[in-house]
Amino acid sequence: MPEEALAAYDSKVEGNIIFTKLDSAINWMRKNSLWPMPMGLACCAIELMAAGASRFDIARFGAEVMRFSPRQSDVMIVAGTVTYKMALAVKRIWDQMPEPKWCIAMGACASSGGMYRSYSVLQGIDQLLPVDVYISGCPPRPEALIEGLLKLQRKIDGEESLTDQKRLLIESFS
């Protein structure tokens, strides 16, 4: 090995340096610290609370910081029946959340209207917001919510936001 190469090697930082893509680093930070906006509207919210409590402990997956202010939230967990009257408020809160943001439709009602085939119930929150993960169940057990959260983490891990920005920038020049 050449002399200068040996001199450049610093054994003190060995193991403390990771080479990665910027996208991957950002995704890693985002996915392990998802702050949920608990949009609890019905009985699903009870299971959401159980998922946050000690037995299931959603903190193990970095999503324990329930924020009741949309401006501090990353993921909106729509837990419960969305009536048309409430849909106006849900949409407004969603619009107040800063990007990047994700949405989990928790339970049958939030996903599709559930058993409420009725004049007053929005037939799925995806008619108003882009939903990333649907969780079945009426209500889903906390394990199902955690599984949905892991699915969302996997999805975030696959995002390439900086690469996309670069691509859009190049496209705007050409």
Place this chain on the structure above:
Amino acid sequence: MPLSESVAALEGKFSVLGKVEFRGETTLIVRREDIVEICRFCKESLGFDYLIDMASVDNFGEEPRFEMVYELSSIATNDHLRLKLAVSEDEPAVATVSGIWPTANWHEREIFDMMGIGFTGHPDLRRILMWEGYPYFPLRKDFPLGGKPTEVPEVAFTKAAPLEGGPFVTLPSTATTKDREPRARRIED
């Protein structure tokens, strides 16, 4: 004052169109114009200090179409009195009793929202369950369970729920429940 005396006092003071006694429950059918005076008399002189509930009935296909039901109760004597009055479809309006029992405020808003009966003199007659600007009255019998599509700008839209006209819809008529209920029909009807 026992309930029979209260009823007699009411009958002496106001015109009572009908009286039904069934299993210890007394129902008086009264004139629409008198309802505020009757309610005030019931509360102030007969001791019915508690309005348990207000309801409305849609007798679709009959005239007068609507019916209002007032459930009165006395906390001191535990008496229970029911007042009914008919409301026509041409003039769906009743005088408010929210000045007598404040709880009637929201009961009347709900009836206005769901059945479309107005309350003259109400201090704040807005919809309570559906949003402002919703054009229908969903608990009327001719309104389909699945709803009707509406298009209000921004996000206040509704679509008919998938079961519209489907097997779970009760037919609007005055026939008995057995003939109106969903199981009386085949699905393809």
